Amino acid sequence: MTKLTNSIRALRFAQGEMTQAELADKVGVTRQTIIAIEQGKYSPTLEMAFQIARVFRVKLEDVFQYPNEGGPG
Amino acid sequence: MSQEERTAWIMLAVAPVGYAVYLYLVLRAVGPDGLAAVDYRPALLWTVGGAIVVSIVLNIVSRMFDGGRAVKDQRDRDISRLGEYIGQSFVVIGGVAGLILAMLRLDPFWIANAIYLCFVLSALLGSIAKIGFYRGSFHP
Numbered sequence: 001m002t003k004l005t006n007s008i009r010a011l012r013f014a015q016g017e018m019t020q021a022e023l024a025d026k027v028g029v030t031r032q033t034i035i036a037i038e039q040g041k042y043s044p045t046l047e048m049a050f051q052i053a054r055v056f057r058v059k060l061e062d063v064f065q066y067p068n069e070g071g072p073g
Numbered sequence: 074m075s076q077e078e079r080t081a082w083i084m085l086a087v088a089p090v091g092y093a094v095y096l097y098l099v100l101r102a103v104g105p106d107g108l109a110a111v112d113y114r115p116a117l118l119w120t121v122g123g124a125i126v127v128s129i130v131l132n133i134v135s136r137m138f139d140g141g142r143a144v145k146d147q148r149d150r151d152i153s154r155l156g157e158y159i160g161q162s163f164v165v166i167g168g169v170a171g172l173i174l175a176m177l178r179l180d181p182f183w184i185a186n187a188i189y190l191c192f193v194l195s196a197l198l199g200s201i202a203k204i205g206f207y208r209g210s211f212h213p
Contacts, residue, residue, distance in 0.1 A: 028146070032207075043213065
């Protein structure tokens with residue numbers, strides 16, 4: 001199990017309730033891949049992670065979080 | 074469900090059905106000279122060829138229901154690669170089994186069937202692995 005978490009769902013709703021299909025089209029992946037990333041079932045490549053952050057116009061750390069062992073981080 | 078996952082499901086269904094048809098055809102032809110005397114080659118070629126054609130047709134049909142979209146992304150490629158890697162373990166086992174049987178000078182029937190069985194198991198294992206990655210977690 002990965003420790004990688006993400007805020008894609010919150011960011012989608014913050015951006016006018018963008019659908020998973022719309023995000024998938026903008027990133028150039030399938031909707032199933034967006035669903036898997038959102039649910040923490042798939043760790044995207046670094047390139048895909050940057051593409052997702054670029055769609056939301058935020059920094060990578062605002063989309064993906066990798067907490068430290070000792071606490072949030 | 075993505076097209077690639079559908080392809081894995083199709084392979085999971087077609088491979089054992091094709092092999093079952095092959096076994097039926099071969100076992101039905103067993104005569105007094107025993108199993109190794111059966112001319113297995115037509116049955117093998119027809120069932121392998123048939124399985125390939127059926128899987129291509131099913132893939133085309135499933136793609137039509139998907140609106141003709143055939144997007145394959147990084148996740149699909151990663152899952153496909155790892156699934157093939159896992160499935161290919163049986164290809165190696167089949168090759169080694171074929172070598173051993175050949176060195177033991179067994180009838181070509183047994184060599185061909187050992188290799189064919191391992192090909193089928195390779196397809197099954199690879200498909201199960203891919204479906205497992207699609208349905209569960211996948212962290213390359």
